[in-house]
Amino acid sequence: MSSFAIFTDTGCDIALDVLAKWDVHCACLSFKFTDEDVVYLNNEMPTKEFYAAMREGRQAKTSAVNSETFRMMFEEELKAGKDLLYLGLSSGISSTYQAGRIAAEQLRADYPDRKILTVDPLSASAGLGMWVAIAVEMREAGKSIEEVAQYIEDNRLAMCHWFTVDDLVYLKRGGRISPAVAFVGGMLGIKPVMHVDNDGHLANVTKVRGRRAAIRAMAERYAALAKDKENGTIFISQADCLGDAETLVADIQALTGRKKGADHITDVGTVIGSHSGPGTLALFFLGSER
Amino acid sequence: MLSNIDETTAFAIPPEKKEDRYLDGELLSRMARGGAAELRTNAEEVNHLNVFPVPDGDTGDNMCMTIESGVAALDKLDESASLQETAAVLSRGMLLGARGNSGVILSQFIAGMAKGLANCEKANARIVGRALTEGVQQAYASVMTPTEGTILTVAREAVEYANAHLSEDSSVNSYFSDLVAEMYRSLQRTPQILDVLREAGVVDSGGAGLFYIIDGFNRALNGEEIEAAALPQAGHAAATVDLTAFGPDSEMTYGYCTEFLLQLQTAKVPDIEHFDMQEIIPYLESLGDSLVAFKTDSIVKVHVHTKTPEKVLAHCRRFGEFLTVKIENMSVQHSEQTVKNEPAEEPGRFAAAVPVVQKKYAVVAVCNGEGMESLFREFGADAIVNGGQTQNPSTNDFLEAFETVSAEHIFVFPNNGNILMAARQAAELYEKATVHVIESRDVGAGYVALSAADFTLDSVEEILDSIAAAMAGVTTGFVSPSIRDAELNGVTIHTGDYIGFVGKEMIASCKDRAETARQLLSHMLAGGRYMLTVFCGKDADSEEAELLQGELEKKHPNLEVYFVDGGQEIYPYIFAVE
Incomplete structure (x- = not known):
């Protein structure tokens, strides 16, 4: 029986069955393809099928979770007498966290005796996923809800997000990057290496020639920034490019002498994938700076 | 063109100068008329310079009307009026007639000067210096947020300079001579201060207007009679106002x-x-x-x-x-100016004096073929020099290309070992920019280097490093028909056979073009290569290219392969392997 409830959303790119095992509640963002009028919760379509559709040229749009949904989910736990902590997708990318925060605020009035905490770790994909894993671990170690929230709040800028995409057109379409940045990546054979900055926004494009060089550049970022290169936790998320994730791990091992592989390799789900497209490869670790 | 004239001779005092004298009412009046006439002559040019703060293109006219309004006030004044009286009348006339930003600032400058000349029958250089200092202060005070690189800076720097050069021997003449000379220099510096000027390739228009006025002051002071060029015909402006520039659906910008x-x-x-x-x-x-x-x-x-x-x-x-x-x-004002501007018949004095510096970095690349040209342009080349193996451009071709771009730093990609020298020589001869010659000995290296170059970096060294690093990993191979019979490495080659080579080393030779390409590629791709760019030449055939592409993808599943249309002469295929 967990001491408090942990909530996240599907921006964390951790499979729902894994989250269930961790005893973590998950709010689902939704998406739809622009050419049909069906709204999917993002766990309703296998990622393989989803990326196949995108490769065929179908465009997907996402919708944030609204505060009412959060209120209902939260309330269930509160009624059961649980305190709760919500870790949400970076507010620099989605308005989902904002909705969760609003729901929390409303519920604090109704449940004055319960602790309802929210943290924006300014993280996305398995970067958020790693925070969820850390929270679960701390909870199991007997830490209080305040301690967990405070720890994440204090250390959130240590979560490094480095990623590359196959085609910047998806990020551009979703308005997540400026047209100028998209142009750089639109040139033949040029791949962007990007990260999530201290404001939780996608930023800082380095361009390299070719996918292979992009993967190597990510490994180099790990070698330069990781706090514990040999044993530190590594999460990787990948959108239909598992082989590249393995290459990345091999590159990291070659560069740093690390023996351990990645701690968790997960699919980029439909929420993040709608914006970054098939071929997205992202690396997450705790580092000296983002 | 003034840019070619040594500035010291441009402002030399005419030989038949009048004996130095104090500034008095009669002289100030004559100087003001000289200033007005000089500006009137050059008003159109000053209009052309006008880009700041909005391109409404009327700075010259506005400043002209401002000072002419002062001169008109002087017309009603007795010739024997004192200096203080003359200055006050001039100033009031200008204040009331002031038009436009620069006109208003000019009128404030003169008003400050008039204040400084209060209680003066006549003035020596030192008093003039003090009065103009007051003029500068008042000009600055009149603007809510003073912007440097404008008429304000030009006035201030010139007055500071002339004051700093005051000595026992200074006369009003020598003072104004210093003032005008520094004003000219200060004006030339305005594009370094204001980006909008640099981008437009002009000096500040208000500053230029002030320069012409003070230049007119100085020449009148030295006894020169200045006649204004004919006034534009009445109704001229009205006739060119393009009222269609703002229609029913126009947005008020x-x-x-x-x-x-x-x-x-x-x-x-x-x-x-x-x-x-x-x-x-x-x-x-x-x-x-x-x-x-x-x-x-x-x-x-x-x-x-x-x-x-x-x-x-x-x-x-x-x-x-x-x-x-x-x-x-x-x-409408703006479009009126646009209409008046074209065609620009003669480059103005200052328009020609300042090079159009539009960006920090520019790229000049040598290549051959339409496809190549657009590939290099896509990656950021600002100018292309047509050339290659059999067509080496001259130093002068490079210099001409440098002229067409304008930047602080020009990066040249010669893309051929035989062209490096000409590029280096051109780099040495060119003075308007720092030219960096990239040692790209072939088009593959140049292409990869340019696409990897990060021109968002501030430091030139870092850019050069990024280019060198990218270039170091490239090998380029060529497929070409043999133009004569030859014996190479014990292999007999007949005219029309295909040869594949890297650098000067022949790797493959064969009657069949596709087979030559295969052999060359298999040599080049041995050992850990991950990216291949194929430039298809003018003589390449698309079916053959597709066939090769299919084979490559099968044989090297981890290789990223890009086929591009280079359209180059001589070589049906060029391979760049990374």
Whole structure:
């Protein structure tokens, strides 16, 4: 029986069955393809099928979770007498966290005796996923809800997000990057290496020639920034490019002498994938700076 | 073209100069007329320079009307009037006639000077220096947010310089000679201060207007008679105003240039003498920009660019009644200027004096073939010099290309070992930019290097490093028909056979083109390569290219392969392997 409830959303790119095992509640963002009028919760379509559709040229749009949904989910736990902590997708990318925060605020009035905490770790994909894993671990170690929230709040800028995409057109379409940045990546054979900055926004494009060089550049970022290169936790998320994730791990091992592989390799789900497209490869670790 | 003339000779005192004398009323009056005539002659050029703060293109006209209004006031003055009286009349005439930002600042400059000359029958160089210092102060004070790199800077730097060179021997003549010389130099520096000027490749228009006026002052002081060029025909401006520039669906972008003289009224403002301009300024600032507002005696002069002139007028009318009001739609003003500007018949004095520096970095690349050209342009080449193996461009071809781009730093990609020298020589000869010659010995290296170059970096060294690093990993191979029979490495090659080579080393030779390409590629791709770019030449055949592409993808599943249309001569295929 967990001491408090942990909530996240599907921006964390951790499979729902894994989250269930961790005893973590998950709010689902939704998406739809622009050419049909069906709204999917993002766990309703296998990622393989989803990326196949995108490769065929179908465009997907996402919708944030609204505060009412959060209120209902939260309330269930509160009624059961649980305190709760919500870790949400970076507010620099989605308005989902904002909705969760609003729901929390409303519920604090109704449940004055319960602790309802929210943290924006300014993280996305398995970067958020790693925070969820850390929270679960701390909870199991007997830490209080305040301690967990405070720890994440204090250390959130240590979560490094480095990623590359196959085609910047998806990020551009979703308005997540400026047209100028998209142009750089639109040139033949040029791949962007990007990260999530201290404001939780996608930023800082380095361009390299070719996918292979992009993967190597990510490994180099790990070698330069990781706090514990040999044993530190590594999460990787990948959108239909598992082989590249393995290459990345091999590159990291070659560069740093690390023996351990990645701690968790997960699919980029439909929420993040709608914006970054098939071929997205992202690396997450705790580092000296983002 | 003035840029070619040594500035010291440009401002030399004419040989038949009058004996140095004190500045008195009669002389100031003559100088003012000289300044007005000189500016009138050059007003159109000053109009052309006008890019700041909005390109309404009337700075020359405005400043001209401003000083002419002062000169008109002098016409009513007795010739024997004292210096202080002359200065005061000139100043008041200009204050009331001031038009436009620069005109208003000019009038304030002269008003400050007049204040400095109060109680003076005549003045020596030192007094003139003090008076002009006061002029500068008043000019700065008249602008809500002074911008450097404008008429203000030109006035200030020139006066500071001339004052610093004052000595026991200084005369009014030597003072003005210093003043004009430094004003010219200061004007040339304005593009270094204001980006908008640098981008447009001009010096500041208001500063140029001031220069012409003070140049006219100086020449009149030295006894020269200055005649203004013929005035533009009446109705000229009206005839070229393009009213269609603002139609039923136009969007109001520039707002209205709004200027007026407000007579403060005792009925509305009991204590006119102590009327606080803060009643007007903050509110007007909230309504627009380029605000200049000041009070002289009981008259308030306002110039502002605003989208809501009606609010400006309604507010100000609470304190008095208007003497004059001018409201012009700046979209129309602007287009009028655009119409007047073309065709530019003769480059103006200053338009030619400053190179058009538009960016920090520019790229010049050598290549051959339409496809190649567009590939290099896509990756950021600003100019292309056509050339290659059999067609080596000259040093002069490079110099001409440098002229067409304008940047602080030019990066040259010669893309051929035989062209490096010409590029290096051109780099040495060229003085308007720092030219960096990239050692790209073939088009593959140049292509990869240029695409990897990160021109968002501030440091030239870092850019050069990024280029060198990218280039180090490239091998380029060529497939070409043999133009003669030859014996190479014990292999006999016949004319028309295909040969594949890397650098000077022949790797493959074969009657069949596709087979030659295969052999060459298999040599080049041995050992850990991850990217291949294939430039298909003019003579390549698309079916064959597709066949090769299919084979490559099968044989090297981890290789990223890009086929591009280079359109180059001689080589049906060029391979760049990374």
